[in-house]
Every structure is written in C-alpha cells, then in structure tokens.
Amino acid sequence: MTSTTSPTFETWPDGDEATGQDCVDLAAGYGVTLDHWQQGIVRAILRESGGGWVCSQAGLVVGRQNGKGEILLALELFGLFELGEQILHTAHNVKASSDAFRRLWSVIQSDQDLVRRVRRHSQMIGAEYVELDTGARIAFSTRSASTGRSLAIDRLVIDEAEDLPAAEVAALQPTVFSRPRSQSLFFGTAPGPWHDSEVFVTLRKSAHNGLNPRLGWAEWSAEYGDDIDDRHVWVRVNPAVATGRVPIQAIVDDRAVLPPDTFRAERLSMWVPHGGGDQVFDAVAWETLKDPASVPVTDVAIGVDAAPSRDTATVCVAGRRADGRLHVEWYVTQPGVTWMPGWVAAHLGAKVRAVVVDERGALSELDWRAARVRPTLVGHREVAIAAGIFSDAVTDGTMVHRGQVELTRAVLGAKQRPMLSSQAFGWDRKAPGSSVLIAASLALWGVDCVRPARPLGGGSGTREVILL
Secondary structure, eight states, X not given: OOOOOOOSEEEOOOOBOHHHHHHHHHHHHTTOOOOHHHHHHHHHHTOEETTEXXXXXXXXXXXXXXXXXXXXXXXXXXXXXXXXXEXXXXXXXXXXXXXXXXXXXXXXXXXXXXXXXXXXEEOOTTOOEEEETTSOXXXXXXXXXXXXXXOOOSEEEEOSTTSOOHHHHXXXXXXXXXXXXXXXXXXXXXXXXXXXXXXXXXXXXXXXXXXXXXXXXXXXXXXXXXXXXXXXXXXXXXXXXXXXXSOHHHHHHHHHHSOXXXXXXXXXXXXXXXXXXXXXXXXXXXXXXXXXXXOOOEEEEEXXXXXXXXXXXXXXXXXXXXXXXXXXXXXXXXXXXXXXXXXXXXXXXXXXXXXXXXXXSGGGGSOTTTTTBOOEEEOHHHHHHHHHHHHHHHHHTOEEBXXXXXXXXXXXXXXXXXXXXXXXXXXXXXXXXXXXHHHHHHHHHHHHXXXXXXXXXXXXXXXXXXXX
C-alpha cells in the first residue's frame, strides 16, 4: 500500500503554510521523514496570518502507532532550533514523556551541528530537558495538578490527551497566556471508558461545533457502531496502514489479543458516545449488562416515541426473561410517524400487555383506533417515573440489553432534565438518541404498570411480536 486516507473530520483556520513547509523540510534534513498525511498536519498547525499562528489550539486524534510522535518530533525540533521557543512536552506517565525525550535527543546526537548548539541538558528520568545557546528550551514532564505553574511557554504539548483530568489542564493552560505566539497541542487517541477524558471530549465538541475559530483539529476515527472486524475500516482510520508504513498484520495481531473496548479506542479511535461532563450512565457498567442472546418471555410491553420534528419514530420492546430479569431492546426506527399504528398492529400479539404512548407527543395524535390498537396513554408523571425505572435498572444491574448500537448510543449520550417541580427527571430531547431512550423507558414502565389498556382492539389474535 502506498496510498493515504483523508481525516474522517478536520477543521483548520486559513493561513500561509510556508513556515510549516520549512518545518517539514528541516525534519527531513535530520532524518525525520514524514508521510504525506503527517506533513499536512504539520503545515496546518504552523499556518500563519498577520504575524501569528492562526491556531491557538490544535488537536489530533488517531490510533496508536500511526505516527503522532513523529509529528511532535518535527514540530519540537523546528520550534527549538529555528523558532527559539520555550516548549513544555507533557504526557500522562513517565515512560511516555521519557520516550519523547529520547526520540528528540537521538536526532540531536546524530548531527554535530545540533550537538554544538546544546548549552545544557538533563537525561534524568522524569526531569529531561534540552537548552540551547540561544536560550530556547524544551522540557519533558508528566502531568499533575501543579505541572507548569509559574512557567511561560510558547508551545505546550499535551500528548496522550485522552487521559487529561481537568485539574491538570487548569495548571497547564495558563503557561501560554502571556506569550504572543503561543500554541497548545492536544494529541491522543479516542478515550476508552477507563480514561478521565472530559477535557478532550469537550475540546473535540468545540472543534465539531465550530465554537472556537482558532482551534484546528484533525481525526481519523471510526464511527460508533462500525464493524470492528471490517478491514476496510481498519485501513480508513489508520493512515500509517494506508501508506504501508505499518503492516495490516499488526492490527490483526492486536485484534487477537486486545479486549473489544481497548481495540475500539486504541486501534480504531472510536469515540463512545456520552453526554460529556454530566454523563448519566457509565459505559463500563452498561457493557456488563449486555447479553446478545437475551429474550423476553413474559410481561412484554412496547414503548414508542417520536422526535418533536416528527422526522422519525422509534419502537422499543421490554419484558421479563425466564430468569426474572428485565429485558429491553431497540426494535425499529423509521422516517415519519404515520406508519406507527399500522406497524404496531401488524406486530401485536397476545404476549403484549401494553403499548405505551406519551399523551403529549406526536404519536398520541395518530389514528390508533383505525389500526385496532389500544395504546396506554401516559402523562408527565408516568414519563418521569419511566426514566427513573430505567435509571434504577441500570444502576442496580436488574436489566439486560442486547448491545444494540442504537440503544447504546442513546444510553451513553443521555442527559437529564428536571420534571415534576424538580422532584424527578426525564430524558433531555437535545441529547443524541433521546427518542430511543424515551421509547425504551416507556416500554420498561409498561412491564409492571397497573391496569394497562388492553392493546388488542380487534382483528386476528394470532399475531406475535417478532423479537430481533
């Protein structure tokens, strides 16, 4: 392979790339040869306009072993020897920061002209630095809540940014405030459930939403729900594989030994959807409730919901399994809303004890009578209770799901909104997948609700809910 892949998402302010090209050329002159995609990142980060960098912050998200370190090496080499910068390179642990120092020190030692410019340096583990005769300096450090305090930095490098507690960035970010030509670089992979990733997630949202016009961003990330065994996905989100610098066999080997969550994060840079700092459900806890073979056998209920825009409507099913545990699953989402009564009628059978519909929503207005279906209409209070039942079932581990992408995306992206004079909560419709979560919660409420409307309004009694 000698091709390359484009980022799955990128945004960069416009600017002149001459300085970035100088950086690429300098790196090549000292043996740091960058792939085409790496060169593009360097040129974008060092774009200039009006005598300054167009980016005050820049981020890169790509899987491990693709070459983030070589990009940082080129930028740090150029910043140190050509721009005379004060640079602080931070990582989440000593090994990562020391490895970055050794890469730079190896390049310096390979050329006597560079060696002669070094005034002093330290190779002490955890306190490595290089200082030149010009006063330019780069230090390598692990991050903490006190790292960088009182320093004035031109280039702040935050490597392994997927693991970046808010207290650490609060200590680091002021280091660049007083410098007229300063940049903060955030490089990492997609975070796994075990990372403290709120800062990186927030920064990514800012990039995708365009909230900061001076934030540059590029990522090679699989979409949540992509098949983790699809080799086309592997190549698309691993540019070093696309260029042939890393053999695809390396990913085959990783797939054989890494747990799925780790493989998704570190090799596919797949972002698990969640609600950010106010995340309701824990991804690890949700994963432990997965049983792809789960089937409800009694007390089956259907929950339905539609987005206020009426552009889609969703059906979810809940019930009890043979072992007594609750079961919930996403069933179908289709465009529009008018199809819903007929669809439910065609899938309704004697096992179903309730078809639960929010009386305030668009679906309550449909002609259920013509479809010979009796919905159980619920109000504000029941909707809040349903959200609480779903939340408790996850927290207590009394519910099982099939691991469907649609439901998982909704659960991990959930946000709460106050209801019943703030004495209860419901699901915020602004969150991604909220309609699925609302339908699932209504279905779960219907499993044990008292005196539901008998859903079969007429017609054949031989119809059955078709379980996925």
